Amino acid sequence: xxxxxxxxxxxxxxxxxxxxxxxxxxxxxxxxxxxxxxxxxxxxxxxxxxxxxxxxxxxxxxxxxxxxxxxxxxxxxxxxxxxxxxxxxxxxxxxxxxxxxxxxxxxxxxxxxxxxxxxxxxxxxxxxxxxxxxxxxxxxxxxxxxxxxxxxxxxxxxxxxxxxxxxxxxxxxxxxxxxxxxxxxxxxxxxxxxxxxxxxxxxxxxxxxxxxxxxxxxxxxxxxxxxxxxxxxxxxxxxxxxxxxxxxxxxxxxxxxxxxxxxxxxxxxxxxxxxxxxxxxxxxxxxxxxxxxxxxxxxxxxxxxxxxxxxxxxxxxxxxxxxxxxxxxxxxxxxxxxxxxxxxxxxxxxxxxxxxxxxxxxxxxxxxxxxxxxxxxxxxxxxxxxxxxxx
Ligand code: PLP
Numbered sequence: 466x467x468x469x470x471x472x473x474x475x476x477x478x479x480x481x482x483x484x485x486x487x488x489x490x491x492x493x494x495x496x497x498x499x500x501x502x503x504x505x506x507x508x509x510x511x512x513x514x515x516x517x518x519x520x521x522x523x524x525x526x527x528x529x530x531x532x533x534x535x536x537x538x539x540x541x542x543x544x545x546x547x548x549x550x551x552x553x554x555x556x557x558x559x560x561x562x563x564x565x566x567x568x569x570x571x572x573x574x575x576x577x578x579x580x581x582x583x584x585x586x587x588x589x590x591x592x593x594x595x596x597x598x599x600x601x602x603x604x605x606x607x608x609x610x611x612x613x614x615x616x617x618x619x620x621x622x623x624x625x626x627x628x629x630x631x632x633x634x635x636x637x638x639x640x641x642x643x644x645x646x647x648x649x650x651x652x653x654x655x656x657x658x659x660x661x662x663x664x665x666x667x668x669x670x671x672x673x674x675x676x677x678x679x680x681x682x683x684x685x686x687x688x689x690x691x692x693x694x695x696x697x698x699x700x701x702x703x704x705x706x707x708x709x710x711x712x713x714x715x716x717x718x719x720x721x722x723x724x725x726x727x728x729x730x731x732x733x734x735x736x737x738x739x740x741x742x743x744x745x746x747x748x749x750x751x752x753x754x755x756x757x758x759x760x761x762x763x764x765x766x767x768x769x770x771x772x773x774x775x776x777x778x779x780x781x782x783x784x785x786x787x788x789x790x791x792x793x794x795x796x797x798x799x800x801x802x803x804x805x806x807x808x809x810x811x812x813x814x815x816x817x818x819x820x821x822x823x824x825x826x827x828x829x830x831x832x833x834x835x836x837x838x839x840x841x842x843x844x845x846x847x848x849x850x851x852x853x854x855x856x
Contacts, residue, residue, distance in 0.1 A: 475603040480821050481596065482506065485806065489816055496814075502845040503837060504772070505816040507639065507791065510838040511764070513704045513745070514757040520748035521708075524741040538737040541728065542567020542712070546743045550712055553750045554697075558684045563724050564716055566731065567746075569709040569738045571669045571698040576601020577734075578665060578694060578713070579631070581727050586630035591622035593823035593830075595639045595667065614641075615826045620784060620793070621649060624656050631663055632656075636679070637670040640823045640832040641793045642769070642785020644679040650686050657692035663719060664693045669711075672702035672762055674788040690716040699746050701790070701836065702758055710742040765790050768842050769835025775846050776833070779853050790835045793820070802828045813848040 478484055486506065493501055513521075527533040541547075547562045555565075568574050575598060579588070588607055590598050591614035602609045610629070614622040620641040622634060634653060636645040645653075657664050666683045674681055683689045696713040699705040715724055748754055773786040782795040796805050802819035809815045818834075820827030835842070 470604075470606070472603050472606040476600045481600075482818075482822055485819060485822060488807075489810065492810055499814045501810075501814045501816060502841045502848070503816040504833045504842065504845055505818045507701075507834045507836055508706050509701055509704045509836050510841070511704050511761050513708070514754055514761070516751050516754045516757070517703060517745045517748045521741050521745040524744035527744075528740070535740045538740055538743075540732045540735050540737045541565075542738060543740070543743050546712075546747050549747050549750050555682065555684070555714070558682070558690070560714055560716065563728075564714055566713050566715070566727075567738050567743060568711045568713065568735070569742070570700070571667060571696045571711045571713075572597050574696050574711055574713050575633070575665060575667050576604070578696075579605050579607055580730055580734075581715075581723070582631055582663070587628065588631040588633070589625060589629040590633045591635075592825060593640060593820060593827035594622075594633065595635055596823055598633045598635075598665075598667075599824075611824065613826075616784075616795075619643075621645065622653075624652055628660050629662055630660075631665060633665050633667070635667040635669075637668075637673055637789035638785070638791075639670070639789075640791055640818070640820065640827065640830075642787075642789040642791035642832075643793075644674055644676065644788035646676075646678045647680050647686055648678070650680065650683060650689075654683075654686055654688050654692055658688055662692065666693050666695045668695050669698040670701060670789050671697055672758065673766065673790055675766075676788050679788050684714075684716075690718045692719065694719070699742075699749065702762065703746065703749055704761075705742065705745070708739075708742045708745060710738055710746045764839075765835050767835075768837065768839060772833055772835055772842060772846070775850075779850065786835070792833050792835070793830050794833060796829055796831065802831055805831055809849075813845075813852055815845045815848055 546567050547565050551560055588602055588609045589612045590609050592611040599609055612623055612625050614620050620643055671681050683693045683695050694715050698711040715727055717724055769786040769790050773783050773792050776783045776794050781797055784793040786792040802821045806819040809817050818832040820830035
């Protein structure tokens with residue numbers, strides 16, 4: 466009999482997003498009379514903005530006539546979107562269209578990129594961190610090492626004394642909600658240059674950055690083009706969690722042939738992102754879209770600041786929430802993160818994300834998202850306040 470991939474057994478069911486979602490679903494099904502409020506999984510609550518919807522409607526129409534119909538598109542994305550991104554996001558960095566890839570989500574992009582590198586590469590991942598990197602590495606039978614990024618170190622991934630080939634960095638960070646400064650990233654870039662390593666820089670939340678000392682793109686930092694692959698997503702800024710469109714840059718400067726071999730791999734594994742999604746993403750760069758996106762982001766950031774102040778007022782220590790829609794709340798009771806998740810779910814019908822999902826070091830914390838709607842956040846805060854103040 467064909468044997469199953471043993472490495473997939475390394476993905477531990479009890480500490481995963483889908484376990485939390487399953488528990489929420491089961492609890493909801495057995496309590497149909499209750500109204501649940503989610504501050505948990507980082508989905509967005511705002512609809513897609515009008516200029517983008519209009520562009521996607523137009524793209525659907527294109528498919529209905531022989532003259533404008535589109536079948537299989539380029540595996541690496543249409544030129545119209547590559548050009549729009551390079552012009553609007555990377556103008557100062559002179560990347561060519563051969564160095565940018567359009568795809569259907571940063572989740573798949575940040576994990577499948579490991580296929581670009583030797584399978585014996587030494588990979589390091591901060592703990593706690595977005596768990597998809599480690600699970601994606603397991604799925605590709607890669608070995609990983611955790612590096613510290615806990616409260617003692619202000620949750621900054623600590624630069625290791627040993628050699629690694631591949632480093633995952635996530636900024637703005639999920640789950641902590643902090644963003645790395647230029648000065649700190651420079652240290653990582655120096656490490657990567659010295660070690661001939663590559664940094665996989667997940668910048669999915671770049672649209673939420675407002676601090677002056679935090680780079681919008683890693684390429685703002687000297688030498689980043691030599692050692693960094695940057696990933697970005699339209700999921701959160703454009704409410705594309707259901708539409709799917711993302712992009713990433715592999716600079717030619719990293720090493721000879723890097724893009725020619727990745728193109729071979731991509732052509733054989735992917736038939737390109739959806740035409741309609743790419744047309745929608747292109748419309749991001751219209752002036753009216755930019756204005757609406759900024760308004761949405763400001764709104765989400767208002768939510769996250771309200772949540773931060775709220776949890777602080779209840780005596781919790783709270784991290785993040787400055788350049789990110791997430792806050793990372795330290796549990797003040799003697800409870801594990803699964804215990805507080807169940808307490809909130811069952812007593813308050815409020816859904817949060819247990820910190821253990823992001824790694825062992827996350828078990829004293831839970832993550833709260835400001836991507837929920839204002840109504841949900843206000844009602845959830847009322848329930849939480851009544852619970853803590855009624856104690
Ligand atoms: N990277 C990080 C850090 C995320 O938090 C998420 C989604 O929550 C993703 C990537 C996934 O992005 P996408 O929807 O583009 O797959």
